[in-house]
Amino acid sequence: MFAFFNRLRKAARRAVLPVAALALAACDPAALGGLGGVAGGGGGPRIDTAKPVPVALLVPRGSGQPSDELLANNLENAARLAMRDLNGVQIDLRVYGTAGNAQTAASQAAQAVNDGAQIIVGPLYAEAANAAGVAVAPQNVNVLAFSNNTTIAGGNVFVLGSTFANTANRLVSYAASQGKDRVVVVHAQDVAGQLGRNAIQQAISRSGATLVGTVDYPLSQQGVVSAVPRVKAAVDGAAANAVFMTATTSAGLPLLSQLLPEAGVTPATTQFVGITRWDIPPQTLELPGVQGGWFALPDPNRAGAFRSQYQAAYGSAPHPLAGLAFDGIAAIGALVAQGNAGALTGSALTQGSGFQGASGIFRLRPDGTNERGLAVATVRDNQVIVIDPAPRAFGGAGF
The missing domain is CATH 3.40.50.2300 (Response regulator)
Incomplete structure (x- = not known):
């Protein structure tokens, strides 16, 4: 299992290192x-x-x-x-x-x-x-x-x-429209994680959804592992029906998406939502924990x-x-x-x-x-499925 995560992280670095470098340069x-x-x-x-x-x-x-x-x-x-x-x-x-x-x-x-x-x-x-x-x-x-x-x-x-704000606005608005309106935010303690958290919180305040909990963690494997019981407690204690995560595919997402269901936070009752791309690299789509999760992406067509x-x-x-x-x-x-x-x-x-x-x-x-204009997608049978298309003009769906 951990060997797979290591391979995934290496592949993610090769695929998106310039993207990560941009994000880091953009978050200081x-x-x-x-x-x-x-x-x-x-x-x-x-x-x-x-x-x-x-x-x-x-x-x-x-x-x-x-x-x-x-x-x-x-x-x-x-x-x-x-x-x-x-x-x-x-x-x-x-x-x-x-x-x-x-x-x-x-x-x-x-x-x-x-x-x-x-x-x-x-x-x-x-x-x-x-x-x-x-x-x-x-x-x-x-x-x-x-x-x-x-x-x-x-x-x-x-x-x-x-931007984080654009992605968060799209996903929070869609989640609220689907009744996933009691949100726990899970984020790393680094600057990118904090900016992602802020964007989600601001989007919640505009959408009619409710922020019911926030859980942070050090950006390390042990940090992620130790955060899982706290996420479980936050979800159960506030009857949350959505967990928004800032984690990327190369840092945190593989572990969170696997350990949360094992701890009893299951996608069947609690919607997993990510404000980063879950389809890059493609190996991410093979993770059992991301099946059924939501994320945003540009118009695929x-x-x-x-x-x-x-x-x-x-x-x-x-x-x-x-x-x-x-x-x-x-x-x-x-x-x-x-x-x-x-x-x-x-x-x-x-x-x-x-x-x-x-x-x-x-x-x-x-x-x-x-x-x-962003589409909302889910992962189903290791494939990306668009569940709410990107708008063709401003003022349409998602805006």
């Missing part, structure tokens, strides 16, 4: 210094939509890390893929390497604007995105960062990465179409984060196509109707965060 508020409010939310340059629009793409090239180089190439490929679908809009894409660090990101962002860039797509890591935003704020240039860190969002920085398009163009599957670069270019192209000289201002970027991206609809919010 003390290291960031918060950008919010550096530039006005409606700011941005005026452009000539009849001419090619200079766009800077900041990628983590030059760090010397193979994972960063792979991701940099995938992000650039996805951006160029999006440019093929812009129906006459011309983008002058200029690519800059950040070496994965904040100082280089700031200098490259400033250089990009000096070179004529009118908007920046990227960079990846939160500190780098924060630094880039500060560097170009005096020039009234907006930044569409690949980070999912909402602490850097605001002013001239918009985050494209999927749109995401599948993007994967196929990318594979056909470049001969390999895209990195899980590559679609963020596609989204940034797609949003810019859609706005420029309207012929509005203010297409790259904050007020235009935050249009309520949003955009069609690599994995479905999304929109940028005035506070610099984003909202994405």
